[in-house]
Amino acid sequence: MKKISVLTCGALALTLLSSSVMAAVSADEAAKLGTSLTPLGAQKEGNADGSIPAYTGGLKKDAAPITNGFLGNPFEGEQPLFTITAANAEQYKDKLTPGQLAMFKRYASTYKIPVYKTQRTASSPQEIYDAAKKSALNTQSIDGGNGLSNFSDSRYYAFPIPKNGVEVVWNHMTRYRGKNQTRLTAQAAPQVNGSFTVVEATDDVAYPQFMQDVDKESSSNVLFYYKQRVTAPARLAGNVLLVHETIDQVAQPRMAWAYNAGQRRVRRAPQVAYDGPGTAADGMRTADNADMYNGSPDRYDWKLVGKQELYIPYNNYKLGSSKVKYADIVRPGHINQDLTRYELHRVWHVVGTLKSGERHIYAKRDMYFDEDSWQLAEVDHYDGRGQLWRVMEGYGTTEYAQGIAQYASLGIYDLIAGRYIVFGMNNEAKRGIQYGMTPNASDFTPAALRNAGIR
Template sequence: MRNKLVAGVAAVLVGFSTQSLAKVTEAEAARLDKDLTPLGAERAGNASGTIPAWTGGLKTPPGNWKAGDVEVNPYPDDQPMFVINGDNTDLYRDKLTDGHLKLLQEYAPDFYMPVYETRRSAAFPDRIYRKTRENALTAELLDNGNGVRNTIATSPFPIPENGLEVIWNHILRYRGEEVSFRSASATPMTDGSFNPVVNQYDYFIAYSKQGAELEEIDNKIFYLKTDTISPPSIAGTITLVHETLDQIRSPRLAWRYDSGSRRLRRSPNLAYETDLPNSSSMRSVDQKDMYNGAPNQYDWTLKGKREIYVPYNAYQLHDESVRPDDVIRPRHINQELTRYELHRVWVVEATVRTGISHIYSRRVFYVDEDSWQILVSEEYDNAGNLWRVSEAHNISYYSEPVFWTTMEMTYDLKAQRYYVDGLSDGFPAYDFSPGFRSKEFSASAARRAARR
């Protein structure tokens, strides 16, 4: 009996060790030059030909785009191959998420999904491909998966073995070294009326800086400063975030400057299920960027891969001529401006851990194999009912080759309202080389900026 018990414990420890170390062999890593893409996706297309092979992504900007311009549509002649609506969902059910099925059923006939030819456009710098392979050989999950070690620049686990590795691939995916942009968010009423909130976003992504070494970045993934521009009632509000890699050794640091009190204060609760500021309680903080922060409140299960219709190549939503009034409609955005394509995605299910309280008891994430970007997520309430559905509409940017969101939204099925972020009102193109320095993102620097 004792020998059996020891053997059982040993087996459990071996299994945990395998999950924790998560390194791959040189032979496995060699697949990133063969049947897998440099980021770990299947290089080949699918058997039916509806998903093409990956041939490098969108490596060259269209000829009618120049540096400093907002990205233009590289596929201007593409037209929808078909449209999925509330009447024909049974024809496509096997390639739809539960969230999209619900939206198609409950928001018919106005919510529909125009499906276009699949374009595997995601492309990244060559140095990111090299770092991905290096990470595959060295990266390790920390105990309980609350951080990663021996990784730098980009996603650590191109050949994932579990759900935690996939979610860390999303959290640490390459989004450039620094970026500055302006966008508006809104929470439209059921009749479609809205009051936009305009924010300036400045990122310094220490983890991804060229030449960065793990021991030099002070356990930081990125620094983020947001400055509210309008409406006047909250203009001047500043939020500063230091996002950490090992979130047990040093949890996220956050400060908020309220223009009313004229004081910069620590914000220890700017995480997990806390309401995302200016979202009318329709989105939690950990839903920003589809998922962010320490994953320690959930148990993560990798459900495998699926071929599903997902938002992709959203250049119509990104177009510099599109204004908030063109996008916002009652209950959901203007689906005429959307584009869905058939892609392979990793499916990850998160269930809240015993003893943990969170507004979402279960979450399902659909993660793009070509970029590690979460494209769609479903959020369930504590009674097990589907409550919210989130989408990330993405493009390949040109001035810095990254595949990243241009617009995100969360649909609240109970309130019949939604939150949307990424609206443009003639704002400039994303600037991926603003020339920031890390010291500009200190609390004292934010305090000085707020007082000017």
């Protein structure tokens, strides 16, 4: 009886282990990457009527001139195929999100979506494609999808052939964003009448795999290091935020510290997670609204609805141009839609529903991920009453020289308050994003915050 009991317990333990670890895909499935699928897992073929073309490799590195770090527009001079307005939105509703349709109702006289020819521009370096295939073969989700195992060697696109909703979410969070970088960025949360103050900051991002002096063992669960220093307006200048973004945030929660220039003190910042307030955002976004969505997925149940075709912001080089001023972008109610570009693309639709007993101001998140880049394009946020509350759009571009999907800017539109926030702008910065620095690990420690915050 004792032997049977021990064997039974062992079998039970193995059963529990297998249920908590989801298997990677087979070698046959992984072999589809770069053959019948794109190297990152999208459908290569176009759609039936040709409005979405076949994928042919994306933009080349020299697709347009880059001046002082600012991207040139490979599609300069292209005109919209048509424009969707409140008057004709019903005609296109099958290719619009509930949030976009709500924007037409909320701002019927001003909101519009200019639709351009679809250009499948996403591309990445070959080593990133190789890493994605390695992820497909090896990476497993653990703890119900809250963490990853066998991922530290590949580091990118955890599940290029996803089987469920949380795996799609992980692809967005583990997508390739280039090497270590410094970016001058700005945000504005205008009043209902359109008046606004610009908050400017310097963002530094570093990845353990591109840092020479980082300890490999201690950083094995670190996705990246992030430091943000506010530079304007004067009342906020000198405040610094430091984040060590962990991969499994249930096992090892995100580590964050804040330096307050007025108090000259460094403190732990546990509020920089989930629905904690975004930096200097006037209450218009949460911490996990950064990058459209970030952080631990543990508070939501993620349902994979499937794929569909949508008009999403794409190739927004005009919006990100250094020729455009912030005053050209910021308008009452929403950004200047004349500067935007939308295209028809296939997206993965995932619905995140708040788990019973968990807390978050967003009870449901309707999320739409671009199939070619895994970058989030649209998110509809619902409150606890089930009412559509905030509509978020990511105005994507492809950084063709680096092979990165990124955002020209991001917008969150509060349908109830009639206000919004636009962030991630850098149009008036002295330079565009800089890549390839080799910072020291000591630059991303709490001890370094005080020096970073000197005004």
